[in-house]
Amino acid sequence: MTTRFAGLGAMLAGALALAACDAIPGIGSDETALDIPEVAAGDISEATMKDVTRILSSDEFEGRMPGTVGEEKTIALLTERFEKAGLKPGNGTSWLQQVPLVEITGKNYAPLTITDGDTDLVYDFGKEWVGVTYREDAKAQIANSELVFVGYGINAPEKGWNDYEGIDVKGKTVVILVNDPDWQSEGLEGPFNGKAMTYYGRWTYKFEEAGRQGAAGALIIHDTAPASYGWNVVESSWTGPQAYPQYGDNPPPMTLMNGWVQLDAARVLFKAAGQDLDGLTKAAQQKGFKSVPLGMTASTSFENDFRSFTSHNIIGILPGSDAADEYVIHTAHWDHLGRCTPAPDGDDICNGAVDNATGTAALVALAEAHAKAGPPRRSLVFLAVTAEESGLLGAYYYAANPVYPLDKTVGGINMDAFQVAGPAKDVTVVGPGKSQLDAFLDAALKADGRVATPNPKPEAGYYYRSDHFAFAKRGVPMLYIDGGEDLVEGGREAGAKVAADYTRDRYHGPKDEYDENWDWSGVMGDLQLFYRIGRMMAMSTSWPNWNEGDEFRGVRDEACAASDGGC
Secondary structure: OOOOOOOOOOOOHHHOOOEOOOOOOOOOOOOOOOOOOOOOOOOOOHHHHHHHHHHHOOHHHOOOOOOOHHHHHHHHHHHHHHHHHOOEEOEOOEOEEEEEEEEEEEEOOOOEEEEOOOOEEEEOEOOOEEEEOOOOOOEEEEEEEEEEEOOOOOEEHHHOEEOOOOOOOOOOEEEEEOOOOOOOOOOOOOOOOOOOOEHHHOHHHHHHHHHHOOOOEEEEEOOHHHHOOOHHHHHHHOOOOEEEEOOOOOOOOOOOEEEEEOHHHHHHHHHHOOOOHHHHHHHHOOOOOOOEEEEEEEEEEEEEEEEEEEEEEEEEEEOOOOEEEEEEEEEEEOOOOEEOOOOOOOOOEEOOHHHHHHHHHHHHHHHHHHHHHOOOOEEEEEEEEOOOOOOOHHHHHHHHOOOOOHHHEEEEEEOOOOOOEOOEOEEEEOOOOOEOHHHHHHHHHHHHOOEEEEOOOHHHOHHHOOOHHHHHOOOOOEEEEEEOOOEOOOHHHHHHHHHHHHHHHOOOOOOOOOOOOOEOHHHHHHHHHHHHHHHHHHHOOOOOOEOOOOOOHHHHHHHHHHOOOOO
16 A cells, blocks of 8 residues: 555646545445346455465565566466466456556765754754655755745645745745645545545645646655654655656656655754744645745755666456456555665565555455356456555556556456454445445445445545556546454454554554464455455446546546447
């Protein structure tokens, strides 16, 4: 599951008005016109889940960084297991789709120096700040760049909100708050959907907007609560090699440097500037906020090494029996962070066992189960995408260059990080109430005797942090379902404890490792749910759509209207 979403400015321009929806599943969806066939339980192998997860997350795979030996080993394993499961190559005669990327590795970082001419604040790279460049420049340098506090760094004309109004930040470095202005709301009402993070709250948007405004640099103030992850996640994710799409001759506007600064370091900075960070934060939460020059400048520099390379999406297909040119897609990302900030014991391999060896193994296990049951009416596509941790790059590449037309893709299910703490009475639905796929989910839940819980942390913006988003913004209805929070043993208190432990101690760190003592019963229950949903969609004659009024409905309707035989 990604936390860094590297400069995809042009591709994401249409996503600026998107907002997470966290209503109860099923509400508002028109279920009456849908053909939802009954589906028997699938024969899903727990041994496959264990075996593939264990192998993918072993040290031998070196954290599955795209473009490394870890990718080569992943391709070999998944193509072998897809073929053994009974799938056919998903891209003509090939199992692979090429994804062109560039890797930029910063080195020789100078400290970040903040000065007003009298007082110098010197911040060490990694401990107090991190920064990267999206540009293919041998050296990134910011020298005496004026600092401007721009609140939440949002320019939303449809909301009458512009934190950049009345100030020219060209050549300057903007300092930005994370999340949306109303993230502390109790409910989902507010100019930016209350506590449910919108795309404006994501750091990717903030860096892109800073580039559009002509800023030389952008620094987001890290705060654990509104970011929904600790500084350790920022440090591990934003240091070392960073992968980006190859932009060619027409790159989007980009800053020279994008980075993060620790909250405590930011407090010292604002105090030195004669400003109160808490007071300015409150002011920035109000419409009409005016950006504040800080009267200080920023300087830093670092060198960059480059490596252009081709990574790969891995695709298998189980052709349908009667409507083989209609497709139901299953997605999971195979990649992780490679080598990262070492743990205290010196371990520097981010194995990514939960995130997302489990989801990748699920592709294999579900493929086996569907093949055993025989081809459904429609074709089933199993897509393991690359470079999710670098910003959903593999998913975006496929959605922009689909092997199977998107107007003939009925819908899909995304799988990213299964919880391995035992069975739950529920499943967590991220972005419920958005599409008619909720009716398929409701039918599968009923068959399994379980219930759906809306995303308990809409403020975390998970809707924008996994591969389904690349398909959704192009109109394809997608479900994103996490493991439940209401554990059979211990209830919600135990579920919250498990989630907090993983986020604090393992997520995007070297200790996300395979454990022989994991309880797989909850995973297998979730897989049974995914099997039923995928099989129902593949056996159905219906074309589920986004609900009326959803932000993706217009995109889908337009594609369907222009389609020859799809939707």
